[in-house]
Amino acid sequence: MADSPVRRERTSRRTFLVSSAALGAAGALLAACQTAQPPPATAVPKAAAPAPAAAGAPTPTPASAAKPAAGAKPKLTYLHFDQAGLKEVRQSVVADYNQANRVATVEDSIVAHEQLETKRNALIAAGTAPDVFVNQGSSQNIAAIADIVLDLTQYIQRDAKDVQLDQYYPRALDYVKYKGRQVQLPAYTVTMTLAFNKQLFDEAGVKYPTNDWTYDDLVKAGQALTKKDASGKPTQWGVTVDRRSYIEWMNGIWARGGDVFTEDLKKLRINEKFGVETLQWMHDKVNKHKMSPGPGQDIEGGFVGGKYAMDWGAHVNSWAVFRKSGIKWDLVYLPKGPVERGPRTVMDGWQIAKPSKNPEAAWDFVLYAASFEQNKKFADAGFTPARKDVAEATWLKGTAGTRANDPQNIENYFNSMQFARHVQHSKFFLKVTLDMVGPHLDLMFEGKKTVEETANNAAKEANDFLAAQTEV
Amino acid sequence: VRGTARARRRLHPETVTFYLFAAPWIVGFLVFTVGPMVASLYLSLTEYNMMTPPRWVGTLNYYRMLYGDKFYWQSLGVTLTYAVFHIPLNLAIALGAALLINQQLRGIYVFRTIFFLPSILPAIASSILWWYVFSKDYGLLNTILALVGISGPAWLETSTTALWAVIVIGLWGFGNTMVIFLAGLQSVPRELYEAAEIDGAGRWAKFRNVTLPMLSPVMFFNLTIGTIATFQVFTPAYVLGTVVSGVGTSGPANAYLFYALYLYNTAFRYFAMGYASALAWSLFLIIVAVTVVHFLLARRWVYYAGGR
Numbered sequence: 177m178a179d180s181p182v183r184r185e186r187t188s189r190r191t192f193l194v195s196s197a198a199l200g201a202a203g204a205l206l207a208a209c210q211t212a213q214p215p216p217a218t219a220v221p222k223a224a225a226p227a228p229a230a231a232g233a234p235t236p237t238p239a240s241a242a243k244p245a246a247g248a249k250p251k252l253t254y255l256h257f258d259q260a261g262l263k264e265v266r267q268s269v270v271a272d273y274n275q276a277n278r279v280a281t282v283e284d285s286i287v288a289h290e291q292l293e294t295k296r297n298a299l300i301a302a303g304t305a306p307d308v309f310v311n312q313g314s315s316q317n318i319a320a321i322a323d324i325v326l327d328l329t330q331y332i333q334r335d336a337k338d339v340q341l342d343q344y345y346p347r348a349l350d351y352v353k354y355k356g357r358q359v360q361l362p363a364y365t366v367t368m369t370l371a372f373n374k375q376l377f378d379e380a381g382v383k384y385p386t387n388d389w390t391y392d393d394l395v396k397a398g399q400a401l402t403k404k405d406a407s408g409k410p411t412q413w414g415v416t417v418d419r420r421s422y423i424e425w426m427n428g429i430w431a432r433g434g435d436v437f438t439e440d441l442k443k444l445r446i447n448e449k450f451g452v453e454t455l456q457w458m459h460d461k462v463n464k465h466k467m468s469p470g471p472g473q474d475i476e477g478g479f480v481g482g483k484y485a486m487d488w489g490a491h492v493n494s495w496a497v498f499r500k501s502g503i504k505w506d507l508v509y510l511p512k513g514p515v516e517r518g519p520r521t522v523m524d525g526w527q528i529a530k531p532s533k534n535p536e537a538a539w540d541f542v543l544y545a546a547s548f549e550q551n552k553k554f555a556d557a558g559f560t561p562a563r564k565d566v567a568e569a570t571w572l573k574g575t576a577g578t579r580a581n582d583p584q585n586i587e588n589y590f591n592s593m594q595f596a597r598h599v600q601h602s603k604f605f606l607k608v609t610l611d612m613v614g615p616h617l618d619l620m621f622e623g624k625k626t627v628e629e630t631a632n633n634a635a636k637e638a639n640d641f642l643a644a645q646t647e648v
Numbered sequence: 649v650r651g652t653a654r655a656r657r658r659l660h661p662e663t664v665t666f667y668l669f670a671a672p673w674i675v676g677f678l679v680f681t682v683g684p685m686v687a688s689l690y691l692s693l694t695e696y697n698m699m700t701p702p703r704w705v706g707t708l709n710y711y712r713m714l715y716g717d718k719f720y721w722q723s724l725g726v727t728l729t730y731a732v733f734h735i736p737l738n739l740a741i742a743l744g745a746a747l748l749i750n751q752q753l754r755g756i757y758v759f760r761t762i763f764f765l766p767s768i769l770p771a772i773a774s775s776i777l778w779w780y781v782f783s784k785d786y787g788l789l790n791t792i793l794a795l796v797g798i799s800g801p802a803w804l805e806t807s808t809t810a811l812w813a814v815i816v817i818g819l820w821g822f823g824n825t826m827v828i829f830l831a832g833l834q835s836v837p838r839e840l841y842e843a844a845e846i847d848g849a850g851r852w853a854k855f856r857n858v859t860l861p862m863l864s865p866v867m868f869f870n871l872t873i874g875t876i877a878t879f880q881v882f883t884p885a886y887v888l889g890t891v892v893s894g895v896g897t898s899g900p901a902n903a904y905l906f907y908a909l910y911l912y913n914t915a916f917r918y919f920a921m922g923y924a925s926a927l928a929w930s931l932f933l934i935i936v937a938v939t940v941v942h943f944l945l946a947r948r949w950v951y952y953a954g955g956r
Contacts, residue, residue, distance in 0.1 A: 293919070294916055297697070297698035297699055297919055298698065300698060300699045301699070320697070320699070321699065323699070324699045409785055410785075420894055420897060421897075471805040471806060472783075472784030472801070472804075472806065473784065473785070473802070475785075476786065606917065606918070607918055610897055611898075611902075614893070614897060615898075615900075615901040615902045618807060618900040618901040619807065619901050622806060622900070622901075624807070637718070644712075
């Protein structure tokens with residue numbers, strides 16, 4: 177082949193490879209340089225707001241947004257996630273909105289529950305942020321996303337009559353504020369309560385929990401409801417314990433008058449008196465009172481399987497499973513701690529992306545979705561609304577949906593919103609609580625570290641980390 | 649002379665045709681492999697959360713990783729411990745199984761299939777299956793131990809035993825390695841065994857002096873591929889961590905904090921993409937270094953019958 181006449185061909189191997197490499201490098205650089213569009217500065221237009229809806233609460237869906245000229249309707253993208261019941265509710269809201277012939281048309285995009293944040297961030301990174309998206313409710317989300325979503329404060333002030341902030345549970349509104357900005361409009365709440373299995377209480381002859389229960393009452397009942405077989409193997413536990421995540425110790429800290437972080441979010445306070453007492457309480461639930469399982473002692477089936485008499489921190493997302501299981505159950509406030517109850521609350525809601533090209537239309541959609549009529553759909557599907565008027569018109573009247581086996585004392589859930597707490601919004605909340613505190617809790621429950629060592633080690637690790645961060 | 653040299657560098661039309669046909673793969677490799685690698689190298693020098701533009705931080709991510717990140721070292725420790733025990737055990741079991749199924753027996757294909765089956769079971773399913781084996785009160789292992797009066801621990805939920813349980817679980821999928829060993833065993837020339845027998849070699853001598861040297865290239869291949877795969881263990885850690893401690897967690901006292909899980913959490917739970925890219929590059933460099941060491945050491949123990 178070396179003698180081939182085609183030597184005269186102009187393309188050399190080197191040229192070809194160099195060209196290909198250059199092409200690849202250019203592609204790579206293009207990919208590397210493809211970044212999120214910087215969020216445009218947004219200001220709420222002073223233009224006339226949609227005319228207020230009919231006076232009087234509960235108000236109907238705001239229906240008076242300015243109608244666009246034919247063919248000029250902007251198209252909004254709405255990202256939400258697939259979770260039993262929720263997807264259908266949100267799709268129904270979208271369908272109603274599109275049918276109502278308002279200022280925009282909405283196209284929804286649905287992803288798996290655990291993919292929501294990845295999808296949202298990927299869309300933002302690609303410069304194709306959805307106009308409106310659902311926030312899953314984690315506190316970290318509020319802090320992490322705050323800079324990329326619209327501050328709704330001015331919109332809310334402008335359209336106060338339609339928004340009807342006074343109809344929301346105040347704690348729900350507190351939760352969705354970040355550094356003074358209203359970054360989300362809440363849809364439904366998830367607040368901790370104490371759920372109990374009535375059948376197990378009846379069998380053991382123990383009186384049902386009440387709203388004035390203290391920790392001592394919990395211990396008495398928990399011990400009476402814990403059962404073991406002849407070999408000493410537990411067959412039933414009195415009450416669940418959250419050994420690993422942050423929910424129970426965070427609640428315990430609030431119940432003792434403390435908080436998770438210092439005000440500047442630079443220090444974890446788990447090693448302070450209230451934190452140590454909280455860890456001691458959790459440790460005692462397992463090792464002293466022996467009413468909750470230690471590592472490896474959980475019984476398959478859990479609360480819904482009738483293996484635990486009480487579920488500490490049960491919330492609305494568990495209720496569907498409770499109902500399906502057929503157990504007879506009800507709920508009360510979390511027992512009062514030394515200072516307060518401090519049940520944790522989080523909530524889903526709507527956020528508008530700063531890069532949205534149609535913030536006014538996006539706001540119109542959020543306003544519509546948050547209206548009484550549309551928010552009622554969440555209640556009818558079994559979710560607990562963030563609006564008081566919707567709760568009163570549905571759950572508290574016993575007309576929320578057609579489900580059987582709802583908690584009889586549902587008012588306990590909504591009443592507990594008055595003392596609900598939410599964690600301070602820190603970008604590193606999950607990192608600190610799950611990665612830094614969690615492993616130390618494991619060692620405590622395994623008996624390898626004392627309560628004090630656990631609190632101090634966790635605090636040191638978290639505080640060293642937080643001190644190294646420029647922004648929390 | 650220069651003209652001739654230049655002419656030699658010109659491409660034959662067939663070569664051009666080759667490159668054109670290969671172009672989809674070459675372009676694919678450059679755009680979908682080299683491109684993302686270059687992009688991730690760039691991102692590793694930035695702070696990037698996907699929501700705001702990357703901010704250049706130079707080598708800060710690498711500095712933090714080496715000097716300020718406990719989890720980096722912890723995840724490396726977990727992964728290396730796993731590798732040190734998993735790789736030799738996996739090779740030994742796979743070789744043993746390959747020797748067994750290399751016998752001329754009736755129904756040997758059934759045995760080969762049975763031995764291979766676990767490796768095609770989805771990793772998530774097999775992780776859940778093993779959770780039932782290691783469960784404290786209801787697990788198969790502790791039930792067997794109880795028969796002889798031993799009260800087994802919560803294997804997967806205790807920080808001292810959890811990683812060892814994962815090492816055992818990892819051995820379950822030895823089928824792929826076994827099949828490669830089997831192919832190697834079947835390519836060893838019979839005459840070598842016959843010659844050894846004439847020299848009076850017994851079974852062990854034949855294995856040591858014929859089988860092992862002839863299998864050494866296959867062993868080297870399995871060792872290298874196995875090492876690379878071991879550094880990327882993810883699924884059992886993710887699944888068991890979720891089952892034992894909750895979604896995305898890393899087991900009792902971070903016993904399941906494998907490097908790949910740490911990288912994943914950094915990228916997709918915390919969206920610290922710049923730092924995650926630095927972690928990815930660190931992993932890449934570690935794997936390259938280990939592989940280079942393998943190749944250097946291979947000169948001492950790998951025998952190529954046909955020369956190098």
